[in-house]
Amino acid sequence: MKINKLSLSALLLAMSIAIYTLESFIPPIGGIPGVKLGLSNIVTLISLMYLGKGYTALILFLRISVTSLINGTLISFMFSLFGGIFAFTVMSLLILFLPKKLIWAISVSGAVFHNIGQLTAAAILIENLSTLYYLPMLMLSALITGAFTGITAQFIDERLGYIIRRKF
């Protein structure tokens, strides 16, 4: 069944790159950096559910690298990488002991830590803690967008989960 896993992960990677690139055309809401939908988190959640940690880490890292090469700078790469590492660590820990009906909570936690990771990257880069001013706004946006992406992933699991699970 390794070929199946490989092709599903390739599919998910392609999807996440496409989603991320499309999303980058949407300007950040209210001009606040970091406030965005984070739709590619849906793909991360789906691959965590069906493919496990190893594949997900690989998909996430490749997605960040490729999208930074397409449309980004070294700084945006660092921001994405920090956010990605933080979110992945938290979500892969939580998925170990939380049931499927709590995918939304895993997603929100991931989004919250994604934004904390990005603020950490910003604080390291500009060597100034005034980035913390953005924390409340980023937390609010993470709660909303994380719930949105998590519920979407939960719906996908309900509707399509049986197809994917039969194959793997």
Added chain:
Amino acid sequence: MLTNLRAVRTILKSNKFWIILFATIAAISVFLLVIFSFNSGTTVQIFYKDKLIDTMDLSENKTKQIKLDEGYNIIEVKDGNVFVKSADCKNQICVNSGKKSSVGSAIICAPHRLTVKITGESSADADT
């Protein structure tokens, strides 16, 4: 010990726990945002990394160009608001951040490692 762990696990597995946790975070964030927006500042501090390189008074309209090794930022104070008018950075996040006037708010230009921060203490106190 084991029973404690089991109790923690059942609590973690309930929808309620997570809803309460996230609602608390949301409430704290809204509270902080409201507090921030009520405190209007007096002085603009401009930092390069952690060094204070310049200050501006929020009560007088003025435009300043900050030149750094990484590039330039033009910072303007107008009618009690501060904003970055233009910059030669790639992502233009600082320009798109808009106008700021409350204490603690900051405009950050990460590519230039520049922070524009508003404080409540007045620059006149520091001079005299």
